[in-house]
Amino acid sequence: MKITKQQAEDYLLQMYQIRAFEEQAEKSYMAGKIHGTMHLSIGMEASAVGSISTLEPTDFIIGHHRGHGLTIAKGADLNLMMAEFYGKANGYCRGRGGSMHIADVEGGNLGANGVVAGGIPMAVGVGIGLKMQKEGRVLLAFFGDGAASAGAFHESMILAVLFQVPVVFICENNQYAMSFRTSDWADSAKIAEFGKLYGMPGTSTNGNNLLEVREAVQKAVEHARAGNGPSLVVNDTYRWRGHSKSDRNRYRTQEEIDEWKEKDPIVRFTEVVLKEKLLTEEEIEKIREQGYADIEAARAFAEASPEPEVATLLEGVYAP
Amino acid sequence: MREITYLEAIREAMTQEMERDERVFMIGEDIGEYGGAFQVSYGMLEQFGPERILDVPITELALTGAAVGAALIGMRPIAEIMFMDFTTLASEQLVNQAAKLRFMFGGKATVPMVLRTPSGSGTGAAEHHSQSLENWFTHIPGLKVVQPSTPYDAKGLLVSSIRDNNAVVFVEHKLLYKTKGPVPEELYTIPLGQADIKREGKDLTIIATAVMVQRSLQAAEELAKEGIDVEVVDPRTLRPLDKDTLINSVKKTGKVLIVHEAVKTSGIGGEFAAVIAESEAFGYLEAPIMRLAGEEIPIPYNRMLEYHAVPQVENIIEKARDLAQLKV
Numbered sequence: 152m153k154i155t156k157q158q159a160e161d162y163l164l165q166m167y168q169i170r171a172f173e174e175q176a177e178k179s180y181m182a183g184k185i186h187g188t189m190h191l192s193i194g195m196e197a198s199a200v201g202s203i204s205t206l207e208p209t210d211f212i213i214g215h216h217r218g219h220g221l222t223i224a225k226g227a228d229l230n231l232m233m234a235e236f237y238g239k240a241n242g243y244c245r246g247r248g249g250s251m252h253i254a255d256v257e258g259g260n261l262g263a264n265g266v267v268a269g270g271i272p273m274a275v276g277v278g279i280g281l282k283m284q285k286e287g288r289v290l291l292a293f294f295g296d297g298a299a300s301a302g303a304f305h306e307s308m309i310l311a312v313l314f315q316v317p318v319v320f321i322c323e324n325n326q327y328a329m330s331f332r333t334s335d336w337a338d339s340a341k342i343a344e345f346g347k348l349y350g351m352p353g354t355s356t357n358g359n360n361l362l363e364v365r366e367a368v369q370k371a372v373e374h375a376r377a378g379n380g381p382s383l384v385v386n387d388t389y390r391w392r393g394h395s396k397s398d399r400n401r402y403r404t405q406e407e408i409d410e411w412k413e414k415d416p417i418v419r420f421t422e423v424v425l426k427e428k429l430l431t432e433e434e435i436e437k438i439r440e441q442g443y444a445d446i447e448a449a450r451a452f453a454e455a456s457p458e459p460e461v462a463t464l465l466e467g468v469y470a471p
Numbered sequence: 472m473r474e475i476t477y478l479e480a481i482r483e484a485m486t487q488e489m490e491r492d493e494r495v496f497m498i499g500e501d502i503g504e505y506g507g508a509f510q511v512s513y514g515m516l517e518q519f520g521p522e523r524i525l526d527v528p529i530t531e532l533a534l535t536g537a538a539v540g541a542a543l544i545g546m547r548p549i550a551e552i553m554f555m556d557f558t559t560l561a562s563e564q565l566v567n568q569a570a571k572l573r574f575m576f577g578g579k580a581t582v583p584m585v586l587r588t589p590s591g592s593g594t595g596a597a598e599h600h601s602q603s604l605e606n607w608f609t610h611i612p613g614l615k616v617v618q619p620s621t622p623y624d625a626k627g628l629l630v631s632s633i634r635d636n637n638a639v640v641f642v643e644h645k646l647l648y649k650t651k652g653p654v655p656e657e658l659y660t661i662p663l664g665q666a667d668i669k670r671e672g673k674d675l676t677i678i679a680t681a682v683m684v685q686r687s688l689q690a691a692e693e694l695a696k697e698g699i700d701v702e703v704v705d706p707r708t709l710r711p712l713d714k715d716t717l718i719n720s721v722k723k724t725g726k727v728l729i730v731h732e733a734v735k736t737s738g739i740g741g742e743f744a745a746v747i748a749e750s751e752a753f754g755y756l757e758a759p760i761m762r763l764a765g766e767e768i769p770i771p772y773n774r775m776l777e778y779h780a781v782p783q784v785e786n787i788i789e790k791a792r793d794l795a796q797l798k799v
Contacts, residue, residue, distance in 0.1 A: 211544070245577035254576040261543055262576060266567050272536020273543065273568060279525070280541035283496070303563070307532035313527065467578030468612050470636035 152366045156206045159429040160438060162204060162361060166196040166417050167442025168229065173392075175446050176219065176236060176250070180396065184436050184454070185237065189250040190217040193361075194391040197416030198323050199224040202291055202386070205372045211259045211277060211290040213270040215323075216251050217390070218263030221293055227253075230443030233449035239456035246459040247467065255273040261290075267328075268298035271307045271320070278316025278381070289317040290377045291368070297328030308349040308383075309444030315380035319371040320346070322383065323358065325390040330402040339387040346383030359416040361425065388416070472653035479585070480622040480654045481511055481643065484629035485549060487658050489519055492547060495633060498525040498534050499551030508553045509648055514561045531560035535586065539569045539638070544585040547633060555590035555642065562607075569638035570613030579737050583634045587641045591682060591732055592770040592781055594645050599674045601770035601777075603681075603733035608640045609710040609742070613661055615710040618642040620684035622652040624707055627661030635663060644681040663708045666716035672702035675795045676720040679703060679730040683782060685773060687730055690787035699795045709739055717743060718750045725757035728791050732781045735764035763790045 154162070173191040180189060192199065199220035203212060206225075214221040222232055227243070235242025235253050243253050254262030261277065264270040274292030281288050298304050299322055311318055324339045326332065339355035346353020352374065356367045364386050371382035389411040393400055400408075424430045430438075475483070489495045496519075497512060503526035506513030516524045527534045531552060538548035552558050558565065565586060572580045577629055592601035609616045619625040625643070627755060632639040669684055670691050679687040684705045691701035704720050721727045727747060729740040744760045747753070765781045 172796060180649075213540075243577065244575060244579070247577050248575045252575045254580065256543070256576060256580045261540075262572070264568075266563060269563065269568060272533045273540030275533060276537035276540025276542070276546075276548070277544055278540075279498075279537055280544045280546040283494075283522070283541075284544070303536070304533050306530040307536070310527060310530055310533045310537060314525070392739050467574045469615075470573055470578075470581045470583075 154362070154363050154429070156429050159424045162200050162434065163420060163424065163430070163438050164442055165200045165224055166420065167439050168445055169196045169199060169223050170417060171443045171446035172219055172223060172229070172233070175247050175450050177392070179237070179450070187249055188395045188397070190395050191392040192220040192390060194411060194416065195325055195388045196220055197361040197389050197420065198358040198364055198386040201361040202321050202368045205369045206289070206291065206366055209259065210288050211261055212263040212293065213290060214263045214293045215270060215276065215295055215298065216263060216265055216267070217295065218253060219250070222253050222255070222260055222263070225255070226258060227255055227260065229445055229449040230452040232341040233453040234456045237453040237456065238458070239453055240459040241456050245467070268294060268301035268303035270294060271298060271303050274318050274320070275307045275314070275316060277308045278311065278318040279314055281317050282314065287376055289372055291319050291321055293321045293323060295328065296322060296324040296326065296342065299345070300328070300336065308345065312350040316383045317375035317378070319368060319375055320381060320383045321368065322385040324385055324387050327394065327402065328395045332402065335431040339385040343376065343383060343385045351381045351383055353383040355385040355387055358388030359414050359419055361420045363414060377422060384449045472655060474651045475622055475654050476512055476648065477622045477625050477650050478509065478648040480626040481629055482513070482515070483585055483654070484633070485512070486515060486518065486783055488630060488633045489523060489700050491658070494545065495547045495549065496523040496525060497549045497551065498527060498538055500527055500529060500534070500553050500634045502526055502551055507551060509645065512551070520543065531557050532564060535561035536564035536568065538584045538586065539564050539582060543572065543580060543676060544583045547583050547630060549585045549587060549633065552586060552588040555588045555604050556602045558604060560589055561586070565608070565614070565638065565640070566611050570611045574613060580627070581636045583636045585629070585641050587637045589641060589643045589645045591644045591646060592777055595772065595774065595777065597772040598769040603731070603765065605640070605642045606733055606739040613638065614710065615639045616642065617663060617707065618681050618709055619707060620647065620681055620705050622650065622654045622668065624661060627659050628707060629659055631660045631663050634660070636661050639663070642681070646682045647685070650685070661707070664711040664713055665708065666706045666713035668702060668720065669705050670701065670703040670718070672676045672700040672724065674700045674724060674726070676702045676704060676724045676727045677787070677791060678717060678727060679705060680709070680739065681732060683730045683732055686782065686784045687787055688786045690791060693788050694695060694795070696792055697792065699792060712742070714745065714746050714750070718752045719745060721747050721752040722755045725755050726794055727760050728794050729762045730782055730787055731764050733755065733765050734752055734767055735762055736767060738764050740764055758794055761790065761794050763787060775777050
């Protein structure tokens with residue numbers, strides 16, 4: 152799949168922004184500036200950017216708890232996003248949602264979700280609504296391998312096929328549902344088989360290869376936009392960090408982590424764009440610096456932002 | 472005014488709202504050709520077609536989530552869960568998602584959906600098809616809970632629920648489906664959060680919900696013959712609760728009996744009692760606040776056992792009479 156120089160720049164910048172956001176998130180947490188927990192997607196950048204790069208701005212995504220990368224790939228304002236991570240009043244969710252619930256409904260991001268598989272049934276309904284609204288919009292519904300064993304996923308696949316919704320279900324298989332090794336019951340190819348079993352195209356990709364992810368999702372998006380219904384794409388990838396801050400990495404070896412680090416999706420993409428002569432080493436370095444500078448600016452913005460007023464505590468439960 | 476049944480009133484509210492607003496649609500199990508397990512949606516498939524009457528296989532969780540998702544992008548779904556017992560299967564999407572999305576997203580999302588479901592015993596359907604779980608949902612900020620007791624209220628409250636910009640759990644009662652009452656043919660609304668005094672009286676207040684409103688009204692007629700003048704208040708909406716009407720009634724009568732079908736422990740009656748006890752009505756009480764509610768058991772199958780599992784007219788008469796005559 153060929154891409155332009157502009158696309159190469161855009162995708163690389165987003166991947167660096169994601170990497171930098173996650174590293175900053177970890178630093179801020181370690182410095183005691185963040186309370187609660189977070190779920191980092193370092194190592195999974197190509198899945199987010201490759202998938203979402205296929206969308207029009209008016210399309211939708213719905214995410215999962217490891218959702219920072221998805222939010223950045225959907226074009227979030229990094230300042231508002233970091234402010235939300237910091238729980239500030241001007242964050243996307245006014246400090247109510249935090250890391251696990253960042254959403255930008257106006258921007259087509261229907262939110263990260265703290266319940267594993269929680270977004271999948273909603274995705275069916277978004278698809279039903281999009282079909283009724285007849286504006287040709289589609290939804291990418293992201294979830295992890297942990298959700299693929301949940302009843303919500305299987306019920307939803309059945310309704311998605313029944314109503315032929317314009318939804319691409321994207322399983323980001325990062326190999327572990329918290330500590331449970333997903334390959335003990337299924338690999339990415341087998342999870343993709345669920346799609347075919349339920350009556351929709353199902354395919355798995357090397358989720359660390361941005362162009363391969365993009366090609367598979369592009370095909371599924373076109374399928375949905377043409378009115379041919381849902382698809383399932385499984386991006387095979389890996390999270391470098393633990394499940395959350397409580398993770399002691401007891402269930403996997405350092406050797407395994409190091410092996411996956413050798414398959415860094417950002418490095419892989421830079422190798423391709425160099426080989427294809429889309430970008431030079433110098434241009435890549437400038438993009439990397441830009442990505443980190445954007446996140447540094449977002450950190451400064453977030454830290455300078457106001458805390459929510461306690462007087463606003465009770466706001467926003469009910470719509471008028 | 473013409474009289475129709477509670478069931479017909481619900482169907483009419485949905486039909487007229489669907490005619491008026493193309494964003495409104497139904498999703499549920501056996502709501503199409505079958506007409507719904509209780510025939511509430513009978514004929515609606517013929518009128519609106521399968522594009523707006525979405526008949527689904529057994530997927531309580533996914534169909535509820537589908538309603539949440541569609542609402543999130545501006546549709547106005549009505550989900551039907553065939554029996555309230557099965558809301559246990561749907562509750563993740565209702566409690567974690569529908570109720571919380573708006574707050575969680577900083578007030579920037581709306582979830583205008585209705586989840587309709589029939590509750591209650593009295594049909595011989597036993598443990599898995601007879602529960603009254605409305606109080607579960609009243610405990611969740613972000614949900615509204617409505618429980619109509621008459622055909623008139625059912626139509627007006629359902630229209631308001633469909634037009635409301637929040638997730639509304641609309642609790643119907645199986646034994647009320649066939650009851651008749653006057654209902655205007657045209658569309659009208661009854662505001663959510665507004666109680667109704669079903670019978671005025673001066674000696675004693677009964678606060679009752681759903682089918683217990685009808686039983687309390689029958690009890691009040693009997694007690695009137697004994698010279699006991701009972702006021703019957705129906706909250707109609709359990710969340711948000713019209714506290715003022717409850718409080719004012721108790722201030723007037725000085726005595727209150729709370730009657731509901733759900734199990735007494737942690738039932739909504741405890742909330743009614745607390746609202747009264749915490750208010751200025753406390754100083755007007757001439758006797759302890761009393762509750763009459765379901766026994767602490769699942770609903771049994773045997774006809775007589777089932778009958779005795781929940782308050783009946785004679786139980787209400789006895790309890791209300793004792794309270795009316797109680798001198799503290």
